[in-house]
Every structure is written in C-alpha cells, then in structure tokens.
Amino acid sequence: MKTATAEVRLKSLQLNLERVRRLAPKSHVLAVLKANAYGHGLLPVAKALEDHADAFGVARIDEAIALREGGVEKTPIVLMEGFVTPDHLPLLNKYQLESVIHSPEQLSQFLEAALEEAIQIWLKVDTGMNRLGIPVSQCSEFYQSLSQSPNVKAPIRIMTHFPCADDIGSQMTDAQITVFDEINETKSTELSLCNSAGVIAWPKAHRDWVRPGIMLYGVSPMLGCCGPEHGLEPAMRMTSSIISIKEVEAGQYVGYGATWKSNEKTKIAVVAIGYGDGYPRHAPSGTPVYVNGREVPLAGRVSMDMICIDLGPDAQDKVGDEVILWGPELPIEKIATFANTIGYELLCNITGRVDIRYIKS
Numbered sequence: 537m538k539t540a541t542a543e544v545r546l547k548s549l550q551l552n553l554e555r556v557r558r559l560a561p562k563s564h565v566l567a568v569l570k571a572n573a574y575g576h577g578l579l580p581v582a583k584a585l586e587d588h589a590d591a592f593g594v595a596r597i598d599e600a601i602a603l604r605e606g607g608v609e610k611t612p613i614v615l616m617e618g619f620v621t622p623d624h625l626p627l628l629n630k631y632q633l634e635s636v637i638h639s640p641e642q643l644s645q646f647l648e649a650a651l652e653e654a655i656q657i658w659l660k661v662d663t664g665m666n667r668l669g670i671p672v673s674q675c676s677e678f679y680q681s682l683s684q685s686p687n688v689k690a691p692i693r694i695m696t697h698f699p700c701a702d703d704i705g706s707q708m709t710d711a712q713i714t715v716f717d718e719i720n721e722t723k724s725t726e727l728s729l730c731n732s733a734g735v736i737a738w739p740k741a742h743r744d745w746v747r748p749g750i751m752l753y754g755v756s757p758m759l760g761c762c763g764p765e766h767g768l769e770p771a772m773r774m775t776s777s778i779i780s781i782k783e784v785e786a787g788q789y790v791g792y793g794a795t796w797k798s799n800e801k802t803k804i805a806v807v808a809i810g811y812g813d814g815y816p817r818h819a820p821s822g823t824p825v826y827v828n829g830r831e832v833p834l835a836g837r838v839s840m841d842m843i844c845i846d847l848g849p850d851a852q853d854k855v856g857d858e859v860i861l862w863g864p865e866l867p868i869e870k871i872a873t874f875a876n877t878i879g880y881e882l883l884c885n886i887t888g889r890v891d892i893r894y895i896k897s
C-alpha cells in the first residue's frame with residue numbers, strides 16, 4: 537500500500553511545452569525549472585524537456601550546477617536572478633551558464649571580473665513591478681557598459697517581468713509593454729517579457745523569448761482558471777491510500793482541536809498524507825479529496841502525517857483504496873483556493889518524503 541506518492545507523467549510536460557509553442561509560435565522557449573521544477577523533480581523534468589526547450593531557467597546557481605552535473609550538457613541555462621556573489625562568476629564559465637543582470641552591484645562586479653569566456657547576459661529592466669530590475673532610465677547606460685565589456689557575448693538580451701499578467705482586466709501589463717517598447721535598445725536586440733500568464737493572455741508581448749513555468753506543469757496561471765481550460769494537462773497526480781476506516785456517531789469530533797463534528801453517523805477514513813508531505817495545513821474541513829470516482833470532504837484539521845475524510849454513511853471504500861489529493865481528476869487550483877494559496881505554493885511545498893514516480897508513456 538502506497539503512502540504519499542506524486543505520479544508525474546513526463547509526456548504531459550512535453551505536451552504542455554508543445555502547447556506553449558502553439559500559443560507563441562515565433563518565440564524561443566525558456567522552460568522554467570526553478571524550485572525543483574515546481575516540485576516535480578529537477579533532473580527528470582529537465583531530461584524530459586531538453587529536446588523540446590531552447591533554454592532552461594533556474595533561480596539558484598545550485599540548481600544550475602545540479603542540471604549540468606546531472607548530464608544536461610547542451611541546453612543553455614539562465615540564472616534568472618543572476619549571480620549573487622562575485623564567487624559565482626568563475627562558475628558561470630565552468631558550468632556554461634547565462635546570467636541576468638538586474639542591479640548596479642551586479643554590473644560592477646561583472647565588469648571587474650576577468651572571465652575566461654564571454655557570457656550571455658539578460659539585462660533585466662523594471663517596468664513597474666518594482667521588484668528586480670534596473671530603472672528604464674538607466675537601460676542605455678547599462679547596455680553601453682555591457683556592450684563594451686569583453687565578458688559579454690552578443691547580443692545582450694533585454695527582459696522584464698509582469699506582476700499582473702494573470703488578470704486580463706488589469707491595466708498594468710499594457711502600461712508595462714508601452715514603457716518597455718520605449719526603451720531605445722529594445723528596437724535592435726532579443727527581448728523577453730512573458731511568464732506563463734503572458735504566454736496565455738498577452739500575445740503582443742511574446743517577442744523573442746517566452747519564459748513559461750507553471751503552465752509546463754499543466755497548472756493555470758490565470759485567476760479563477762484551471763490548466764485544461766488552456767489545453768494543458770496536469771502533469772502531477774498526488775496520491776496516497778486509506779490506512780483506516782471507522783464509524784463515528786452523530787455529535788462526535790474528528791482531529792486536533794476537535795474542530796469538526798459529525799452531523800450524522802458516518803464513516804471517517806484516515807489517509808496517509810499530511811503537512812509533513814506538503815499537503816496544506818490550512819486546507820479547511822470541506823476541502824475536496826477524490827476517492828473511488830467521487831469527491832469527499834476533508835473532516836477536521838490536517839495532521840503532520842494524516843488527514844481524515846468523511847466518506848459518508850453508506851460508503852463502500854476499503855482500507856488500501858487510492859486517494860487523489862490533486863491531479864487530472866481534481867484540479868490543484870481548486871485545492872489551492874480552499875487553502876487560500878496558489879497552485880505554485882502547493883507544488884513547491886512538496887517535501888522530500890513524497891515518493892515521486894515518473895510515468896514514461
């Protein structure tokens with residue numbers, strides 16, 4: 537009998553990448569694999585996508601090194617926040633990595649370094665998110681300094697990031713595109729603006745490189761939507777098993793804090809998954825769980841290793857039966873809404889205790 541097990545269908549990852557290509561046919565695709573490929577397992581995901589993606593994007597240099605040491609040899613790898621200390625600079629050459637530059641500190645460290653080989657640079661411009669990136673007004677200056685450096689391989693790419701592309705009613709994205717297009721250097725080099733939401737909802741911003749993350753895993757970035765609505769297949773099915781079933785009488789309580797009380801005599805099943813596996817502790821009673829072809833509600837608080845679910849008085853389910861916590865049968869977006877979070881966080885929170893099994897067909 538299995539405990540918390542994430543089944544990842546590699547073919548779905550490839551189909552989702554093909555979906556990106558159909559949506560953005562003129563763009564190169566930088567597939568985002570940060571945070572352990574959104575919980576799906578860095579190396580197996582990279583191997584499944586290396587013949588399909590034009591580049592991989594990661595957030596930390598350790599992720600990039602793990603990819604190279606794991607045998608991802610040819611696909612370009614971009615550090616999407618750049619190097620964080622000058623000690624990383626020689627590693628960019630050693631592991632053949634590309635880097636974002638988003639700050640004056642990075643610029644001066646980079647220009648002062650004596651690199652063995654020129655590096656592909658992605659200059660990140662802040663067009664309104666006010667997180668990473670240089671001000672639009674400094675773009676020319678940065679671009680010029682970089683162009684003159686022997687450390688830089690041409691062309692310098694220019695990128696920005698969207699905070700509101702998931703909301704088609706927001707004015708922010710249009711305003712950002714306008715600001716971005718006014719940068720003189722954007723007329724003559726390769727450009728990148730779009731995350732998954734940009735790929736889906738902002739075709740005019742596709743340009744030379746798109747940077748999809750969440751949609752590759754079959755999860756929707758759009759507010760109130762699920763992956764299949766955009767032609768995506770959820771790549772992960774999070775499963776476990778029922779390890780106990782018992783009858784409780786009306787008026788009895790279930791779980792820590794005695795927060796759930798039965799209205800009637802019913803059957804309560806215990807499922808071997810909890811917040812120690814990454815199932816969200818904030819999922820309230822009533823959050824759906826999929827068992828034997830139907831949804832049943834969570835009953836009481838999520839424990840570290842277990843959850844309790846209300847099967848109903850007439851249930852025929854047995855100990856050992858499979859339970860699906862999210863996957864093609866039960867959208868992770870729906871679970872995220874119940875738990876007051878987003879699918880991204882549920883995926884990133886999957887812990888090392890979960891057995892990830894790869895389905896090749």
Ligand SMILES: *Cc1c(COP(=O)(O)O)cnc(C)c1O
Pocket residue numbers: 568570616697730731732733747748749750751757
């Ligand atoms: C994480 C990230 C992406 C991918 O975002 P999704 O919403 O998962 O598609 C793209 N670009 C940058 C700079 C990122 O940090």
